[in-house]
Amino acid sequence: MTHRRKSHLLLALLTAFALFGAACAGGGGGDTPTDTGEGDQGEVEPVEGGTLVFGAEQEPSEGLNGMLTCCTLFWEAVINNQVLEGALEAQPDFTYEPELVTEEPTPTDDPFSLTYNIRPEANWSDGTPITAEDFEFTYETVINEKWDIASRAGYDQINDVQIEDDKTITFTFDKPYAGWRDLFGRILPKHVLEGEDFNKVWQKGIVDPNTGEGIASGPFIFESYNPGADLTLVKNEEYWKGAPHLDEIVFQFIPETTSEIQALRGGEVDAIYPQPQLELTALLEDPAFNVETNAGTTWEHIDFQYDNPLLKEQFVRQAIVAGIDRDAIIQQLFSELSPELEPLNNMIYLTNSEFYVPHFEDTVTGDSEQILEDNGCTKGGDGIYECNGERMSFGFKSTAGNALRERAFEIIQEQLKGVGIEVENEFGDAAVVFGNKGLTGGNYDLFMFAWVGSPDPGGSVEIHKCGGSQNFQNYCNEEVTKLLEESDTIVDPADRAEVMNEADELMAQDLPILPLYQKPTFYAYTTELQGAEDNPTNEGPTWNSEDWFLTGGGQ
Numbered sequence: 001m002t003h004r005r006k007s008h009l010l011l012a013l014l015t016a017f018a019l020f021g022a023a024c025a026g027g028g029g030g031d032t033p034t035d036t037g038e039g040d041q042g043e044v045e046p047v048e049g050g051t052l053v054f055g056a057e058q059e060p061s062e063g064l065n066g067m068l069t070c071c072t073l074f075w076e077a078v079i080n081n082q083v084l085e086g087a088l089e090a091q092p093d094f095t096y097e098p099e100l101v102t103e104e105p106t107p108t109d110d111p112f113s114l115t116y117n118i119r120p121e122a123n124w125s126d127g128t129p130i131t132a133e134d135f136e137f138t139y140e141t142v143i144n145e146k147w148d149i150a151s152r153a154g155y156d157q158i159n160d161v162q163i164e165d166d167k168t169i170t171f172t173f174d175k176p177y178a179g180w181r182d183l184f185g186r187i188l189p190k191h192v193l194e195g196e197d198f199n200k201v202w203q204k205g206i207v208d209p210n211t212g213e214g215i216a217s218g219p220f221i222f223e224s225y226n227p228g229a230d231l232t233l234v235k236n237e238e239y240w241k242g243a244p245h246l247d248e249i250v251f252q253f254i255p256e257t258t259s260e261i262q263a264l265r266g267g268e269v270d271a272i273y274p275q276p277q278l279e280l281t282a283l284l285e286d287p288a289f290n291v292e293t294n295a296g297t298t299w300e301h302i303d304f305q306y307d308n309p310l311l312k313e314q315f316v317r318q319a320i321v322a323g324i325d326r327d328a329i330i331q332q333l334f335s336e337l338s339p340e341l342e343p344l345n346n347m348i349y350l351t352n353s354e355f356y357v358p359h360f361e362d363t364v365t366g367d368s369e370q371i372l373e374d375n376g377c378t379k380g381g382d383g384i385y386e387c388n389g390e391r392m393s394f395g396f397k398s399t400a401g402n403a404l405r406e407r408a409f410e411i412i413q414e415q416l417k418g419v420g421i422e423v424e425n426e427f428g429d430a431a432v433v434f435g436n437k438g439l440t441g442g443n444y445d446l447f448m449f450a451w452v453g454s455p456d457p458g459g460s461v462e463i464h465k466c467g468g469s470q471n472f473q474n475y476c477n478e479e480v481t482k483l484l485e486e487s488d489t490i491v492d493p494a495d496r497a498e499v500m501n502e503a504d505e506l507m508a509q510d511l512p513i514l515p516l517y518q519k520p521t522f523y524a525y526t527t528e529l530q531g532a533e534d535n536p537t538n539e540g541p542t543w544n545s546e547d548w549f550l551t552g553g554g555q
Helices: 074-080 132-143 257-265 278-284 314-322 326-334 368-374 403-417 457-464 478-487 493-510
Strands: 051-056 088-090 096-098 113-117 158-165 168-173 220-226 230-235 248-253 289-304 385-387 393-397 422-425 446-452 513-526
Touching: 051 074, 051 257, 132 158, 132 168, 220 248, 257 278, 257 403, 257 513, 278 289, 278 403, 278 513, 314 368, 326 403, 326 513, 368 385, 393 403, 403 422, 403 446, 457 478, 457 493, 478 493
Parallel strands: 051 248, 393 422, 393 446
Antiparallel strands: 088 096, 113 168, 158 168, 220 230, 230 248, 289 446, 289 513
């Protein structure tokens, strides 16, 4: 087969969609692929059967129930989006297409309501039809305060539910909800979960709790999970669109970047979706692989924990931010991978949105040492400042095994040491540092990770508002909260952006977060894999796995 290389222009202007920070750590949006290789050889007849092995850099070891706070890792979504489908699906071009419904709902005004018409043919893998009761059960599960749900945004504004018939349901809201397209992104099976403890189900598999058998609405069904090793999905023969071509997909957990790339080149895995790493440059010109890269809805940043008395002081955050040279970091990390990448200067809208305004451009500058001394801090004999009797020394958490982040930390550590601020390496396994002992428990000083988004900016509300369900750093500005909550009720994108950018401008003054850069995605896979296409939203690379097949028959 002639090699085709797919590439996406980074930072190209897209349609007017922006960030939704719905889940932690992972993936990327871009424009339409351009063929820059040797040309297309035409349609390839699908091959039935075979096993595809996908190298996964993170393991969702705290549980597979991605609707819970504990378990919202990006790789949980990459795996389970093939098992559990939703009403609408975000596309690679940032639009939305109907998935379990026949058409996108048309919102009504006064009152604001949404009617979902469920596909007549949509069914669960055990043959049970997917009905309005499943949609109602999903809503009731999300708003049930007994369950540790990651986000109730939007659902908590629904005040009435009307089941019109088995395949039609209407939800009425207290007020307009701008982010409605991201609601019901994963529908739950009422007939197997009703009466179960939702905090405990699906820890080690998406199965019927009563029988242990896999349950799915998507093209693949959970089969097995070997913690620390792999997770296997098998084809759903009853998939309402028709059974997929592959027999199974095995996710092999390879948390170390270099090993992940070596596994691909050695034929141990067929595809990888690593965070951008320097070693990936070798794959860009290798004819054995297709490589796709996009600019999308993922942004790397550093969180400051407000429970730390020093970090709660604005001048301390200002000194840290002023001491970090983002241009130097990007130059060292991305000069070959993404030479046009620039620092990100907005926490809500990304650079490829027409609503992007670089509010942070003027607030990340200054003389760190002068800032500290102006606030009564003194430099100790070891060159580190003391403020209010406390050394300017902080733990710095992130994900171990991620070579790019480890190098970024080394650069930041050296930069801050030069201005009298110490940061200490507290990297750990993703499942640990993102769990209650780390991010979700607020147990950190500084934390470098990426928010993964959808095309809608609504998820920013829960990240940044006072008491937001994903505001793990405990930042609170009442005026910012008021603006963000107001933005949720504005359906017009331009009017909504005006309010959200006003909030972002205030946050740029507060500096609760230092945005670093908009992360490009890298999707590398063997040329034997056909049908693959990157989806740099939170849907991830497996969004169309039902279309995949291996020309060589698989492993």
